[in-house]
Amino acid sequence: MPEILGHNFIAGQRSAAGQQRLQSLDASTGQALPFSFAQATDSEVDQAARAAAAAFAEFRQLPGTRRAEFLDAIADELDELDDRFVAIVCQETALPAARIQGERARTSGQMRLFAQVLRRGDYLGARIDQAQPQRQPLPRVDLRQMRIGVGPVAVFGASNFPLAFSTAGGDTAAALAAGCPVVFKAHSGHMATADLVGCAIVRAAGRTGMPEGVFNMVFGAGVGEGLVKHPAIQAVGFTGSLKGGDALCRMAAERPQPIPVFAEMSSINPVIVLPAALTQRGEAIARELAGSVCLGAGQFCTNPGLVIGLKSPGFSQLLSEVGQQLQQQAAQTLLNTGGLRSYEEGLTHLHAHPGIEHLAGQVQTGTQAHAQLFKADAHLLVASDPVLQEEVFGPTTVAVEVADDAQLRAALLGLRGQLTATLIGEPEDLEAYAWLVPLLEEKVGRILINGYPTGVEVCDAMVHGGPYPATSDARGTSVGTLAIDRFLRPVCYQNYPQALLPLALQDANPLRLRRLVNGQWSDAPL
Amino acid sequence: MPEILGHNFIAGQRSAAGQQRLQSLDASTGQALPFSFAQATDSEVDQAARAAAAAFAEFRQLPGTRRAEFLDAIADELDELDDRFVAIVCQETALPAARIQGERARTSGQMRLFAQVLRRGDYLGARIDQAQPQRQPLPRVDLRQMRIGVGPVAVFGASNFPLAFSTAGGDTAAALAAGCPVVFKAHSGHMATADLVGCAIVRAAGRTGMPEGVFNMVFGAGVGEGLVKHPAIQAVGFTGSLKGGDALCRMAAERPQPIPVFAEMSSINPVIVLPAALTQRGEAIARELAGSVCLGAGQFCTNPGLVIGLKSPGFSQLLSEVGQQLQQQAAQTLLNTGGLRSYEEGLTHLHAHPGIEHLAGQVQTGTQAHAQLFKADAHLLVASDPVLQEEVFGPTTVAVEVADDAQLRAALLGLRGQLTATLIGEPEDLEAYAWLVPLLEEKVGRILINGYPTGVEVCDAMVHGGPYPATSDARGTSVGTLAIDRFLRPVCYQNYPQALLPLALQDANPLRLRRLVNGQWSDAPL
Incomplete structure (x- = not known):
């Protein structure tokens, strides 16, 4: 296990520019643990967001199979974290080791499930309407549509799931799968855990040749506001309180360019x-x-x-x-x-x-x-x-x-x-x-x-969402593969020469996708 | 052609409770046309929103094929509007008759295209993960997912397309297709047109046995705010200025229960x-x-x-x-x-x-x-x-x-x-x-x-959307069949007996949908 450095993660490097240090606490005793964390400065938050923006074009244009390799590598790195890691998570959260081991398996399994989505390719939503030059009264031009990532995503870790809804959790997995670099705001309740998981992600990014700014993480109280307001950030994922989620939604709506916030907040079930x-x-x-x-x-x-x-x-x-x-x-x-x-x-x-x-x-x-x-x-x-x-x-x-x-x-x-x-x-x-x-x-x-709501399976059919105030947008889910939809948007290509089209939309269908072609689903080449 | 009554449309009835009357103007001469319209009172706005809410449960649960009949009937009614209708639209907008005839064909074609989407059924997004009782360490329960309408939608007509982006326009078509009743705010620039199209929709609803509150329309300056703030309204569609769209987004975000606004606003192309x-x-x-x-x-x-x-x-x-x-x-x-x-x-x-x-x-x-x-x-x-x-x-x-x-x-x-x-x-x-x-x-x-952006084809692959300020949410489109996605949200059914499941998710696959079953696409029964 690497040393817990406690520095911010910016474009694959560690950074501790400010003076202020934060302590992580033992959740059972309230005593400070022997690690300290560098509160990110405004400049570090800015650098982290810029690093994500700089990585976006390359990362989103990688074939889905390459991003799948990255997610699989993160899963492998998570699985390889040893018992000392589990012990530290337990110290920071007072959760039993069995729960943490289970949650780790859930978290790596989640990454691998999104890798499968990327390999399946349907997340691209490929649609083709071929030209109809003879149509009356006006000809139809060739139009093709697929989905791309919305841009860098800010993710806020949850207090209650130090792994599955945190650094390498569902929002991070969904954003990375969608081709969106992430800036993660570590939760103050488990910063040592976040540091170790952040290192695992950075190792996976290095092993699979991802652009350096694909994952970034900042520590500190109050740094979230700077992130949500940063012009490079294009969407926000959050799991936490109604008050916290509402505040982020307000900030995001009041930006010069408003952005969507997917906040999972409050439910009495x-x-x-x-x-x-x-x-x-x-x-x-x-x-x-x-x-x-x-x-x-x-x-x-x-x-x-x-x-x-x-x-x-x-x-x-x-x-x-x-x-x-x-x-x-x-x-x-x-x-x-x-x-x-x-x-x-x-x-x-x-x-x-x-x-x-x-x-x-x-x-x-x-x-x-x-x-x-x-x-x-x-x-x-x-x-x-x-x-x-x-x-x-x-x-x-x-x-x-x-x-x-x-x-x-x-x-x-x-x-x-x-x-x-x-x-x-x-x-x-x-x-x-x-x-x-x-x-x-x-x-x-x-x-x-005839079940109890506390088990939330990670699968294609899960919806961990719902009308406000359960979440800020009933049209999303933060668990399960549909979560990727929150971070994708459609782009249409009109009258494009084959060579310039993305692979997903080329006549030859090199990705072997099932596509909506002239109103019919088809996996054949055109 | 029916008389232009100028009353608000509430649950299939006409209502003119207030005193204030509005005039529609001849766009070429600025002279008042011989029709007057009843400014909706606060109570009428409330009634219209409540009528939509009352219709929601029945309307959204109709089979998609029944809603398709409704959309087709609207299309037929639009096509049957006579030359006097075209003449009135031309008077109100100073647009040439050929443009209006073309726009009418586009508008009825749009309704029929959404009817096809409903018959195809993929808008339901059916997903099934079957139970795995033997899975270790924990069994998996049966989980199934499909999409339902978000609830009543408020739609604001555009000045520049009196038909295609107005009363029976793209937002209305997408919302109705999704199973969402509509409250339409008529644009002051073409209220006589709106009245005639509103009557056509109400006739179509009657002919196809739709619930009465499925379509409602209010006239008047300033009535939009009451609509957007009404607790029954669950989403907003808007085409217009950046200033207007921004104002609606702010109102929607500041509601006790915030709702999404899909505003198509400003683009220099x-x-x-x-x-x-x-x-x-x-x-x-x-x-x-x-x-x-x-x-x-x-x-x-x-x-x-x-x-x-x-x-x-x-x-x-x-x-x-x-x-x-x-x-x-x-x-x-x-x-x-x-x-x-x-x-x-x-x-x-x-x-x-x-x-x-x-x-x-x-x-x-x-x-x-x-x-x-x-x-x-x-x-x-x-x-x-x-x-x-x-x-x-x-x-x-x-x-x-x-x-x-x-x-x-x-x-x-x-x-x-x-x-x-x-x-x-x-x-x-x-x-x-x-x-x-x-x-x-x-x-x-x-x-x-090698084209020009002014033609916007209505088809599956079109995206009439884009990052802010082009629209308020880059993840949507207001033209083309993907527009239905804006008004749908996923619901998950866990451990459901077959008889209680929606048809789309039953083992026998009675709707013959292509579904994501245990991670694979399949149109077979289970």
Whole structure:
């Protein structure tokens, strides 16, 4: 393992021009770790953005297969990071080693999946409309379309996934796959991790002959603003709080040239438990639900923060059992002290609300998070009460008991946009409540049946997105291969000679793509 | 032809609740036409948005083939509008009848093309990742993805295309195809036209059994703000000025729930004339270029507002010939008096600039627009001087003579985002200047070789878009079938029983779609 230098990454070089140094903390003890990091100066932020811009033309024009080699090489480098690496990530995040090992496999797997997308080539969206010189009243010229990267992308690492949503995480993978160089803003919660992963990416870039500015990383509080406002940056990826995401969106919208921000922010992920399921397997549901609420100390974006059921002895029983499970749950260390403070604040709001009752959970004190169960009046949901809509990032959930189907419908209509919604039901439930599906489709990015939202598979079909405030743009996803679409834009070539056309659009179809040719899909040469 | 009632369109009914009436003007004489229009009240705007929201669930869930019937019916209704309709459009816009007939055919053809997209079904983006219960270390659940409409869309009509970019224009067609009900804000420049086209859409909706709120239209100054800020509206389509588009983007970003705005705004569409082409066919280029500058009185978004060449006797000769053509051009009536004022203002800025020289064109006076040719110092382009970057909407163009290839490159790098860029060159030019293509790709949505940007074909491969300020989001197009993507978002279905899945995602593949199944494209049932 290389030394943790703590310098910024600019065009393959390390840079520590400023005086200010930052410390990384042990998440369990709060003690400073023996590494220091150079707060990036304004000039370093500028250089990093310029390095990305300088790399863009070469990088985006590489064949997709060459960028695939780069992503595969990053994956290999990540897999080769040793146990000392895992130990440092654990120190910085208080996450168990098994979780980190799993998250590393997810992160390298994600890179390899995007490499497959590049080799498949459909991300190019190749379309050809051939000339029709005889068409009346006017001839048609030859028109061809494909997608290219939007330009350098600024990516903000997430606190809760030091690997999968950070330096070499999903946003970075999607941007690099799209041909967009990245400037990564390291999260203050895991800077040593970021340094080691950054080195892995730089080694992969060197091994595969990528342009030097393809990956850059800056450390420091407040450096994000300079990045988002930098004229070279053309899009932003972010995973974090609603407040943080909203602020980035505002900055991006107020630039002389506005740019898109893809922020994954806040979701309470309602779980609706239907009557027959309650009757037939209430106990199992209580156990599974409590497990999902506490998974990763409740610090998943898809943590079930709202459990909805129809008023019945079965639902009361479920809440009683979930409450027991959460009450018995050992306290968990959160990712950092900021996270603990936010959790305590969220609980205070819930406790203070006259329409919300505390059902179970030990008094929240000390340096660890205690799991909690609350119950809120259904009218709060119908009226879109903000306290109920706010994500409390940690092992807590709020139950809502609705009187009947009409109130269930009203409560769901009162929900803001969500990453997920879940139906727990037996076949007869799902038949009787089929009307819930179209309603939920309009509220969320992913609907689950008889599962728990906390697992987010990295695959082609995943949507980790949804209407605001779950994300800033419901048309994107930050997990799964569709994430590449956020960083691509179409370009049309009119009346081009074959030799000047990109390979993807040449008559001979040298990339063997399936293309939309004169309104029909075809993988044949023209 | 039905009477021109001038009332707002709300859920298939007509409404004129307010007192204020608006007049439509004869664009040639400035006289009021014998129709009056009811300025929509705040309550009518609200009702229109609510009507669209009420129609959304039913409309978006119709099979694509049913929505295709609706679009085809709109096309038929448009084609059946008689000569009196054409005469009224001509009165309101001062455009010649042949142009209106052509534009009507374009508009109905556009509807039919989107109907084909719906029947093809690929807009759904169906993806399936089947369960892998045996996978280690964790099983994979069944995940399926398709796209649905984002919700009700507000569309703002353009002044310059009373049909193709207005009531039943490209944004409306794309939104309806996506399953999004529309609230259309009629442009003040052609309200009688809008009324007649609105009636045609409502007839088509009735004939094909669409929900009543699928199309709504409001008249009036200032009603757009209420629409964009209405919580039911989920996206905005706009074609117009940079100032107008920027204002809508700001409003949309400042909503409690921000929404995307697709604004097509400002482009000067550089045409680069290369040396061998100048030598071999300078005269023909001069004639074609002057024709493109004056086409439609210069009121196309793709009007070539900038002609760039390398300093040479050939380029001087070209400018002299273009100047003669423009000098001789008869004055043209613009779409409305506001357009004439803007044109005069734009010319005043050009005349007043010390770095810009007036080469040809009659003194701009009277009620019609005189074609003009200016020449600007290349340094203005290199320095991104705002006067040179501003679109002057009318028959004028600015020539820039660059000293050498290095200055050509610097000048192009100084350009803001554009809808189009054009290279005029012989084969040897295109070989020598192949380096221009990647540079232009990063600046524009469409690159033309040996053509003129004013023709915008409606087809699968067209991109009528480009980086800001050409549009507010380079990832979209407002012409061509890819325009539907702006109004779609992905939804993921996890662990769904077959019966509850949308048809597009069922194992049996009843819609016979080509789907991405476990990472491979397939049109087979599973």
